[in-house]
Amino acid sequence: MTTCDAAIENAFGGEDQDGISICTNGSVNITGVIVDAAWPAGTCSDNLQGILVGGGAKLTFTKSSITAAGAVPLNGCQGGIGIQVGQSETMPLQVGHLTTNTVSVSGYQKNGITIDGAGSTAKISKTTVTGIGATDQIAQNGIQVSAGARASITRSVVTGNERDDAAGGCGPDPVANVQSTGLLFFGAAKGSTVTNSTITENDIGVYNFNTGVTAPKVSQLSVTRDKFVNNRYEGVVFDQGFATASNDSFSVGNVGIQSIQYSGQDFGSRGVANADTVSDMTVAAVRVSSDQAAGDILGSLSISNSKISGNPGPVLDNSPNFVVSQSNNF
Numbered sequence: 001m002t003t004c005d006a007a008i009e010n011a012f013g014g015e016d017q018d019g020i021s022i023c024t025n026g027s028v029n030i031t032g033v034i035v036d037a038a039w040p041a042g043t044c045s046d047n048l049q050g051i052l053v054g055g056g057a058k059l060t061f062t063k064s065s066i067t068a069a070g071a072v073p074l075n076g077c078q079g080g081i082g083i084q085v086g087q088s089e090t091m092p093l094q095v096g097h098l099t100t101n102t103v104s105v106s107g108y109q110k111n112g113i114t115i116d117g118a119g120s121t122a123k124i125s126k127t128t129v130t131g132i133g134a135t136d137q138i139a140q141n142g143i144q145v146s147a148g149a150r151a152s153i154t155r156s157v158v159t160g161n162e163r164d165d166a167a168g169g170c171g172p173d174p175v176a177n178v179q180s181t182g183l184l185f186f187g188a189a190k191g192s193t194v195t196n197s198t199i200t201e202n203d204i205g206v207y208n209f210n211t212g213v214t215a216p217k218v219s220q221l222s223v224t225r226d227k228f229v230n231n232r233y234e235g236v237v238f239d240q241g242f243a244t245a246s247n248d249s250f251s252v253g254n255v256g257i258q259s260i261q262y263s264g265q266d267f268g269s270r271g272v273a274n275a276d277t278v279s280d281m282t283v284a285a286v287r288v289s290s291d292q293a294a295g296d297i298l299g300s301l302s303i304s305n306s307k308i309s310g311n312p313g314p315v316l317d318n319s320p321n322f323v324v325s326q327s328n329n330f
Contacts, residue, residue: 008090020052021049025057026057028057028058028060034065036066037068038071043070043071043075045077046079048071048081049084057097064103065106070107070108083105085115088146094120096115099123121149122150124143124152128158129143135164143182143183145184146187153194157198172254195223199228207239211266215268221243224247228249230253233255236258241267241269254281257273265297268297268299269322270301271301274304277306292320299323301323
């Protein structure tokens with residue numbers, strides 16, 4: 001057992017289990033490998049990883065695949081990560097660095113790739129992350145970047161992360177319902193990017209949420225030149241914080257660009273969209289959804305130089321205090 005495994009066990013309890021555990025302040029190259037980290041049916045543990053990268057390690061993972069990470073068949077337990085890079089909840093903090101090229105990740109239970117904790121980084125290129133598709137068992141995420149980690153994702157495909165469980169609160173309302181995401185940025189560090197990638201057949205394509213007590217003054221996340229196709233509920237969701245979407249195309253689904261406002265946010269949602277194209281949405285090209293609670297924090301969404309069309313209308317805003325500004329759209 002590595003010291004990284006021990007730190008995770010101390011933080012979460014239960015045995016930490018990995019297909020491959022990398023825990024060294026050095027560089028490791030893995031190429032031409034298939035990782036099949038399948039656990040028996042009914043296994044329930046939060047500490048299951050196909051590959052764990054910690055201890056300051058730098059992993060370069062190329063021309064390889066992960067075909068399973070977690071219980072098979074999957075269940076509702078929250079373990080089962082294809083590649084876990086860093087870990088914010090351990091003492092000491094586990095930091096890891098990942099570079100991928102020509103990689104596929106599938107068969108995961110919870111997340112395909114997780115980059116977590118301040119100092120952890122990832123450069124993900126030519127990588128395909130594929131969830132199980134619509135399932136009533138768990139809300140999967142293709143790639144998660146969280147708790148101060150930073151990631152750049154380019155020329156990649158993220159698909160097949162959908163949750164079907166109406167009785168468990170899942171559904172199309174981004175404020176009231178649970179949804180799966182292709183790419184989840186939850187307290188990601190400034191400088192995270194998604195470029196030239198295809199995000200398809202997820203509940204939400206990209207979701208951004210900044211943590212902290214004060215609103216960021218600069219964008220934490222840039223989503224640029226990406227294709228969002230058939231993400232059934234939303235293409236991009238702006239929650240509290242600041243993110244941008246530019247030169248992206250959104251087609252087929254309920255909503256292309258979504259901002260949300262609700263009681264309990266620490267600061268407002270700020271989104272900037274420029275030179276985007278949104279088409280073939282069944283609800284709206286752009287939507288603001290608010291719970292309209294007393295004291296909701298002011299939010300803003302700026303849309304410029306974009307082609308937006310939708311039915312029943314290109315822009316829907318149910319909030320009395322959320323500012324949507326438009327210029328040079330057609």
